[in-house]
Amino acid sequence: AAVVAPKMTAHCIDVGQGDATLLEFPCGAVLIDAGAADEGRIADLTDYLTAFFARRTDLNNTIEAVYITHNHIDHTRALKAVVGGFTVKRYFDNGQLTGTGTGNPNWVRKNSPADRRPGVIREIVDADVVAVANHAGLTDADIDPLTCSACDPRIVILSGRHDDDPDWSSEELDNKNNHSLVIRVDFDQSSFLFTGDLEEPAIETLVARYEETDRLDTDVYHVGHHGSHNGTTAELLEAVTPEIAVISMGAPSCGCFGAVA
Numbered sequence: 667a668a669v670v671a672p673k674m675t676a677h678c679i680d681v682g683q684g685d686a687t688l689l690e691f692p693c694g695a696v697l698i699d700a701g702a703a704d705e706g707r708i709a710d711l712t713d714y715l716t717a718f719f720a721r722r723t724d725l726n727n728t729i730e731a732v733y734i735t736h737n738h739i740d741h742t743r744a745l746k747a748v749v750g751g752f753t754v755k756r757y758f759d760n761g762q763l764t765g766t767g768t769g770n771p772n773w774v775r776k777n778s779p780a781d782r783r784p785g786v787i788r789e790i791v792d793a794d795v796v797a798v799a800n801h802a803g804l805t806d807a808d809i810d811p812l813t814c815s816a817c818d819p820r821i822v823i824l825s826g827r828h829d830d831d832p833d834w835s836s837e838e839l840d841n842k843n844n845h846s847l848v849i850r851v852d853f854d855q856s857s858f859l860f861t862g863d864l865e866e867p868a869i870e871t872l873v874a875r876y877e878e879t880d881r882l883d884t885d886v887y888h889v890g891h892h893g894s895h896n897g898t899t900a901e902l903l904e905a906v907t908p909e910i911a912v913i914s915m916g917a918p919s920c921g922c923f924g925a926v927a
Contacts, residue, residue, distance in 0.1 A: 674819065674853035676886070679714050682707045683892065683916030684740035687860070688718065689851060693814035694730040695722070696821070698849060698860050698888075700748045700770075701741040703916050708744040712751055719752070727752050730811045731821075732784070734759040735862030736846040739767035740892075746770045746778075754784045756808050760827035760845050761789030767842075790826035790847055801879050803850065817854060824848040824881060825864075825872050832871045843891065844868035850884060857884040859906055863891040866899060873901050882906050889913040 677688035682703025803822035810821040825848035846862025887908035891897025
């Protein structure tokens, strides 16, 4: 018989220098990012998912939604293998489809077999997030697809692709990291924040947007940009006030501390 988690479980999967987080709920699962450090690490993610579904047979090898925070290779390298090996009902990214890391997102749209292609494919632009009243964040039945019988997980997108210049430099606007989806997940009394690879100018924009709200105030912070110096600021930490921080990263070349993923 399947082993059904009574609560939410966050699986921060070790894929080396990359991101992949599986969120498990009593009635389903979603995946945030499908990265891998290199081609050899793709199997680390797919093998983990295979073992997960062998335990959760009730889910029928189905991922309710995959959210790619941004289309860089360390967030998308395993995407084709995930869509090809499991049923993915919904797919979200920021719609930036040129440059490194975009091959698999383009494949999902154009070349994935019809019987494997997600039924919903959406690009999240920041203008749609901003248009929501009271800075509540963007959500609907596809972005937040799970309603379990004993609980109701809540998934909200707090930032998307910036088509309008938020008063950044041209270099900052061209940097795909700054267009990362920011995702908040709430389950019962616990909350998680994923900021992708946002860098300082986009973090400043994010914090300013929500400074009069508690939307960034979460219990678990998936540390931005793999722990890089430009992926977290003091102002962001003051807004988030996390109890737990998780860093997904490869082993540092200096060898001064171990990898956490």
